[in-house]
Amino acid sequence: MTGLTFTPDPRPHIQLLGGFRLGFGPTPVHVVPGAQRLLALLALRESPVPRGVAAALLWPEATARRAAACLRSSLWRLGKPAPLVVAADDVLTLGVEVDVDFHRACALTADPGASPDAVTVLKAELLPGWAQPWVLAEQDWWHQARLRALEALSENFLATGDRHHAHEAALAAVQTDPLRESAHRTLVELHLADGNPAQAVRQFQRYRRLLRTELGLEPSPHIHDLIRPLLRSAR
Structure with a gap:
């Protein structure tokens, strides 16, 4: 898999990552909000949805009769x-x-490989701005899945000697969840591998300040162990 860029395929495709879009090949198609929600629901569920369930989820404030209409x-x-x-x-x-970008992105979380295009895919949010309950659960799953995939992607790049893209994937994970220690730890390790101890210390200090400010917590001993020898030598 090399990415989720749409090709000149005449089949309909639905984009859920980065925002909703329906298109046929390169041609976008205008869809009213109710129809957008229906397509998104079916694309996310990937299994048959009873009419009554779809109507209740998509129009929760309406009566059953109105929702069915x-x-x-x-x-x-x-x-x-x-x-x-x-x-x-x-x-x-x-x-x-119907082709759905999110389906291919989900497959990418299981096996991110070592493709630079994967970083762009995994950075994208699922239906940003949508706050319906049936979307929120999928957004939470995608948030966690893409974080794990970005970290795995960084490790895969590093294993192939591609430190540039390893750093890009790790940084994308930090930007996605600034309080995720494993992502910061990966960046610290990459700076150390590049022979940049000062940058490694700065990365650690930024994370420690953020963690203290947001949660009143300290970084774990694991990330401390990476930096402790550098802090001793600086005294």
Whole structure:
């Protein structure tokens, strides 16, 4: 896998990373909010969703009758450009021809390899700005999965001698979760491997200040052990 850039494929594709987008090849398609939510729900679930469940999740403030009507309206709209949604036996599924960037990104978290393009994919947030309960759980999973993948990616780059991209992946993990110690520890180790002890100490000190300010905690002995010899020699 080399990335999630869309190709000139005439099949419909749904982008969930970095924001919602529906397109056919390079051509974007305008989708009303209700239909966007329906497509996103089906893309995230990857399994048949009963109509009643979809209506209740997507229009939680509406009555059951009103929610069902909104669902019918969204399905009618989505039936215009292509068979994006399949309705059978009172359940809904995404059309088999629909490509979803998030599905490929999930596969990347299981095996990030050592592709520079993977850093860009793993840095992207899932449906930023969406706060529906059924989205929040997926966002939390993606947040943790991509952090682990970025750290693994950094290790893979380092194993191949590519310290530049190893540093880029580790930095992306720190930017994604500034309080994640394992990501800071990876950056400290990379600075030490590059022969930059001063930068390693600065990285540690930035993390320690942030941790104290945000949580009133101290870094673990593990990261302290990396820096302690340098702090002794500076005295």
